[in-house]
Amino acid sequence: xxxxxxxxxxxxxxxxxxxxxxxxxxxxxxxxxxxxxxxxxxxxxxxxxxxxxxxxxxxxxxxxxxxxxxxxxxxxxxxxxxxxxxxxxxxxxxxxxxxxxxxxxxxxxxxxxxxxxxxxxxxxxxxxxxxxxxxxxxxxxxxxxxxxxxxxxxxxxxxxxxxxxxxxxxxxxxxxxxxxxxxxxxxxxxxxxxxxxxxxxxxxxxxxxxxxxxxxxxxxxxxxxxxxxxxxxxxxxxxxxxxxxxxxxxxxxxxxxxxxxxxxxxxxxxxxxxxxxxxxxxxxxxxxxxxxxxxxxxxxxxxxxxxxxxxxxxxxxxxxxxxxxx
Amino acid sequence: xxxxxxxxxxxxxxxxxxxxxxxxxxxxxxxxxxxxxxxxxxxxxxxxxxxxxxxxxxxxxxxxxxxxxxxxxxxxxxxxxxxxxxxxxxxxxxxxxxxxxxxxxxxxxxxxxxxxxxxxxxxxxxxxxxxxxxxxxxxxxxxxxxxxxxxxxxxxxxxxxxxxxxxxxxxxxxxxxxxxxxxxxxxxxxxxxxxxxxxxxxxxxxxxxxxxxxxxxxxxxxxxxxxxxxxxxxxxxxxxxxxxxxxxxxxxxxxxxxxxxxxxxxxxxxxxxxxxxxxxxxxxxxxxxxxxxxxxxxxxxxxxxxxxxxxxxxxxxxxxxxxxxxxxxxxx
Amino acid sequence: xxxxxxxxxxxxxxxxxxxxxxxxxxxxxxxxxxxxxxxxxxxxxxxxxxxxxxxxxxxxxxxxxxxxxxxxxxxxxxxxxxxxxxxxxxxxxxxxxxxxxxxxxxxxxxxxxxxxxxxxxxxxxxxxxxxxxxxxxxxxxxxxxxxxxxxxxxxxxxxxxxxxxxxxxxxxxxxxxxxxxxxxxxxxxxxxxxxxxxxxxxxxxxxxxxxxxxxxxxxxxxxxxxxxxxxxxxxxxxxxxxxxxxxxxxxxxxxxxxxxxxxxxxxxxxxxxxxxxx
Numbered sequence: 001x002x003x004x005x006x007x008x009x010x011x012x013x014x015x016x017x018x019x020x021x022x023x024x025x026x027x028x029x030x031x032x033x034x035x036x037x038x039x040x041x042x043x044x045x046x047x048x049x050x051x052x053x054x055x056x057x058x059x060x061x062x063x064x065x066x067x068x069x070x071x072x073x074x075x076x077x078x079x080x081x082x083x084x085x086x087x088x089x090x091x092x093x094x095x096x097x098x099x100x101x102x103x104x105x106x107x108x109x110x111x112x113x114x115x116x117x118x119x120x121x122x123x124x125x126x127x128x129x130x131x132x133x134x135x136x137x138x139x140x141x142x143x144x145x146x147x148x149x150x151x152x153x154x155x156x157x158x159x160x161x162x163x164x165x166x167x168x169x170x171x172x173x174x175x176x177x178x179x180x181x182x183x184x185x186x187x188x189x190x191x192x193x194x195x196x197x198x199x200x201x202x203x204x205x206x207x208x209x210x211x212x213x214x215x216x217x218x219x220x221x222x223x224x225x226x227x228x229x230x231x232x233x234x235x236x237x238x239x240x241x242x243x244x245x246x247x248x249x250x251x252x253x254x255x256x257x258x259x260x261x262x263x264x265x266x267x268x269x270x271x272x273x274x275x276x277x278x279x280x281x282x283x284x285x286x287x288x289x290x291x292x293x294x295x296x297x298x299x300x301x302x303x304x305x306x307x308x309x310x311x312x313x314x315x316x317x318x319x320x321x322x323x324x325x326x
Numbered sequence: 327x328x329x330x331x332x333x334x335x336x337x338x339x340x341x342x343x344x345x346x347x348x349x350x351x352x353x354x355x356x357x358x359x360x361x362x363x364x365x366x367x368x369x370x371x372x373x374x375x376x377x378x379x380x381x382x383x384x385x386x387x388x389x390x391x392x393x394x395x396x397x398x399x400x401x402x403x404x405x406x407x408x409x410x411x412x413x414x415x416x417x418x419x420x421x422x423x424x425x426x427x428x429x430x431x432x433x434x435x436x437x438x439x440x441x442x443x444x445x446x447x448x449x450x451x452x453x454x455x456x457x458x459x460x461x462x463x464x465x466x467x468x469x470x471x472x473x474x475x476x477x478x479x480x481x482x483x484x485x486x487x488x489x490x491x492x493x494x495x496x497x498x499x500x501x502x503x504x505x506x507x508x509x510x511x512x513x514x515x516x517x518x519x520x521x522x523x524x525x526x527x528x529x530x531x532x533x534x535x536x537x538x539x540x541x542x543x544x545x546x547x548x549x550x551x552x553x554x555x556x557x558x559x560x561x562x563x564x565x566x567x568x569x570x571x572x573x574x575x576x577x578x579x580x581x582x583x584x585x586x587x588x589x590x591x592x593x594x595x596x597x598x599x600x601x602x603x604x605x606x607x608x609x610x611x612x613x614x615x616x617x618x619x620x621x622x623x624x625x626x627x628x629x630x631x632x633x634x635x636x637x638x639x640x641x642x643x644x645x646x647x648x649x650x651x652x653x654x655x656x657x658x
Numbered sequence: 659x660x661x662x663x664x665x666x667x668x669x670x671x672x673x674x675x676x677x678x679x680x681x682x683x684x685x686x687x688x689x690x691x692x693x694x695x696x697x698x699x700x701x702x703x704x705x706x707x708x709x710x711x712x713x714x715x716x717x718x719x720x721x722x723x724x725x726x727x728x729x730x731x732x733x734x735x736x737x738x739x740x741x742x743x744x745x746x747x748x749x750x751x752x753x754x755x756x757x758x759x760x761x762x763x764x765x766x767x768x769x770x771x772x773x774x775x776x777x778x779x780x781x782x783x784x785x786x787x788x789x790x791x792x793x794x795x796x797x798x799x800x801x802x803x804x805x806x807x808x809x810x811x812x813x814x815x816x817x818x819x820x821x822x823x824x825x826x827x828x829x830x831x832x833x834x835x836x837x838x839x840x841x842x843x844x845x846x847x848x849x850x851x852x853x854x855x856x857x858x859x860x861x862x863x864x865x866x867x868x869x870x871x872x873x874x875x876x877x878x879x880x881x882x883x884x885x886x887x888x889x890x891x892x893x894x895x896x897x898x899x900x901x902x903x904x905x906x907x908x909x910x911x912x913x914x915x916x917x918x919x920x921x922x923x924x925x926x927x928x929x930x931x932x933x934x935x936x
Contacts, residue, residue: 054562088564096562101555104574106581106653115573116563151653167563339771346772351781355788477669481920482913483866485873489888490909497897542924589774596779600870614780615874618787626787630780637777 002028002051002175002207006064009050013058018277020046022231023064025304026312030070030174033201033208035222035239037215037254041274043231044211048179051209052094053084068092070174089116093168095178098161098185103152109163110134110148116167134170141166141196158189162196169200175207182217194221215258219243227251230275230285233304237311247313249290284316292317332655333646340642344411347634351627352406356399363389365621366420392417393623411635416628421620427628431613435632437508438609441525442598445532450587452533453540458576460541461548473545480538484597488531488604495527502527505606524608528601535597543586548579581652588644592637667932670925676918680911684731695724696882704901713903717894725887726907730915732795733865733884739799740864744806745857749849752811756818767815773808781805782867786876793878798871802864810856814849855926862919869912884912 007024010017020043028034069078135145182190226236235248246252272289287293304314409415416427460469496504602611617625649655698718707714713722755766869885887908896905
């Protein structure tokens with residue numbers, strides 16, 4: 001389980017700190033696929049970096065912490081921000097956006113696999129024995145063991161991404177963070193990658209966190225989705241419920257912009273653009289773009305709270321609705 | 327298949343480089359208003375007084391032949407390519423007449439190759455090793471001091487470094503001879519000892535400038551490589567810093583430095599010539615200087631042709647080794 | 659300007675200060691009226707430094723301070739002239755090669771690569787040896803410029819290739835501006851920022867080549883440059899006579915000038931990189 005407790009982080013710049021993540025409070029459960037959605041520049045990737053404990057200048061944590069807990073090989077563990085990096089690859093791993101540049105261009109994949117397997121895990125296995133384990137794991141994932149002999153530039157984009165996913169999951173970590181894992185790939189390949197990820201999760205019962213700007217990806221594979229806007233979560237809930245009945249006006253806009261098979265009506269884009277994180281508006285940060293914003297929205301920051309069982313949102317309108325119903 | 331194409335392309339470029347360079351040094355002198363033959367006759371006349379016209383005409387004719395100035399420009403060009411480029415025959419040295427200039431160059435060339443190859447390679451190895459360490463520990467004091475020293479040495483032209491070393495170590499301290507003398511008479515041991523004493527300061531000055539450059543370039547290169555995605559991701563994969571340094575940062579930076587080595591050979595050769603001249607080291611540099619003083623044009627032309635061929639070939643070799651180290655060229 | 663100074667890194671600042679001092683010596687102090695130091699026996703020989711002769715006099719009775727000032731002036735002038743010719747030619751060749759592509763590009767690149775690879779000094783030696791006696795400063799500058807264009811042209815070509823594909827260029831193209839207009843209004847300003855570091859580099863190289871030729875006795879005999887000043891002092895046995903101000907001052911000046919220019923170049927490149935990074 002991954003607990004995010006009152007987390008705030010900022011970037012130091014010449015003009016002072018820029019708050020990219022503000023007062024986040026939520027849990028990611030064991031054995032689920034959790035999606036983090038939002039437009040680019042909303043702080044998704046920064047959040048993922050903080051979760052993965054990549055905290056280096058100019059990024060810093062102002063408040064709160066992340067707690068990673070679970071059981072591996074019968075041994076329970078609990079790690080907080082600052083310790084998580086010691087568990088990299090063993091208990092938590094990271095799948096980056098598909099790109100040519102994430103693997104060493106002049107090393108064969110087998111050497112990069114061997115590099116990523118800690119000595120303790122190999123025990124006194126020979127190189128070939130370890131590679132045999134890797135080969136059978138690749139076969140299990142439906143990948144040809146031949147990729148081990150290839151250099152990264154010899155693989156297609158999709159193939160490389162599958163290999164990276166295999167690399168990131170070989171040590172069977174309890175938590176896998178994936179940052180836009182299908183962006184920059186074509187649709188058919190995207191589908192294959194998503195299927196591979198879900199199958200892996202079903203089989204190993206670990207937790208998968210997927211960050212993507214593509215609502216379609218979340219709809220297809222996530223159990224629960226959190227929607228981020230300008231550094232904060234605005235809504236969180238089970239995927240099916242959230243897509244059927246979005247509570248926050250921003251989620252409504254994101255979902256309204258999705259194409260639906262058979263629907264011929266014109267799709268609305270989302271008017272306006274996310275606010276600058278350097279100089280955010282007071283009150284609800286979505287207010288300037290919200291069609292239903294009131295005076296209060298522009299003045300007061302709404303609280304992120306449970307609206308219905310299992311469903312969280314941060315919006316004054318919901319509060320008012322609840323009151324008028326009561 | 328692509329691999330073969332790479333080799334083919336490099337070979338063609340090599341041949342073209344030599345051809346263009348050699349064509350250039352063939353035509354340039356012929357575009358100058360000065361006529362080396364008249365220059366020579368003027369010099370002879372000023373040394374030995376007036377000659378009678380008949381003798382002078384004969385002299386002029388034989389000089390024109392020896393300078394390769396007979397026939398049309400095109401014939402001269404072809405003859406020069408044929409004799410000079412393919413047979414290293416540049417005509418007789420006008421000073422040590424009639425010994426062929428090519429023969430004299432052949433006795434001097436090994437000294438230059440010995441000196442510059444050793445100092446160039448040593449500088450590359452030492453400089454890259456230091457630069458890599460400095461790039462890793464870029465905030466350590468020792469790294470900054472080393473880089474500071476490199477910055478103070480590299481931009482200084484070779485001949486000045488040589489001159490300063492000569493003043494300090496040979497003149498003020500007297501540790502080394504002011505002028506290189508190689509003892510070819512006293513048996514192998516004496517020869518080697520004199521060769522070492524003669525080569526030490528020239529080698530040191532080339533080494534200092536070269537090392538300075540490799541430190542500076544390797545430091546910024548490794549610092550840039552350390553920022554690359556694949557190095558960052560290797561860190562996220564939980565690899566030890568030492569492993570990342572060796573297999574991810576170093577291997578990738580070294581590849582770039584091999585190409586850089588090939589590109590730097592021309593400049594290193596310029597430096598070798600200048601250091602040899604300052605120390606009167608018996609190599610091609612000193613030969614060129616002597617030839618200039620004595621207006622031995624065949625010798626000058628020969629030295630230049632051979633240096634163009636030598637440098638282009640060394641660059642070619644470095645380029646041909648490259649694909650064996652970089653899989654991106656070998657397999658794509 | 660103030661902001662530029664604030665954002666400049668240490669190297670750039672040090673380089674600018676050193677270079678500025680040399681520019682002041684070469685182009686301001688130089689114009690203070692003084693006796694032409696070129697002539698022999700203007701003053702008593704081998705004087706030690708004094709108020710009247712801050713660096714003393716040579717064994718030929720020349721004032722070393724003014725020799726040095728004129729040498730710095732001439733070396734800088736040669737460097738700047740050569741760099742100007744070389745950079746302009748290099749930028750033109752690079753732009754033509756980068757934007758025309760095809761056969762023109764290939765031919766130009768083979769020639770450019772040749773000039774990058776072959777050792778320049780022997781060829782400079784050949785040409786200056788042929789001109790010996792009749793050589794003038796302008797002729798020397800032209801000869802040096804022959805090796806100053808190749809490197810910038812290579813750089814500019816690869817820059818041209820990469821910006822050819824950029825959006826603003828494509829937009830200009832599609833909006834119907836002619837190629838020439840695109841090059842002049844959109845690309846040239848961009849190329850010039852880059853050429854500045856090439857320009858400084860070419861200045862440094864030209865001064866270095868001139869002084870190397872001077873040591874070979876191939877720089878024009880009437881040119882009072884840093885290289886010639888060192889060479890003349892060597893010829894007159896200043897080392898053996900222990901006249902350290904005579905031989906030492908041009909050496910120290912040259913070393914400082916080169917370090918200053920180099921700091922300026924690398925500092926400026928780092929500065930550009932930082933600016934692009936933001």
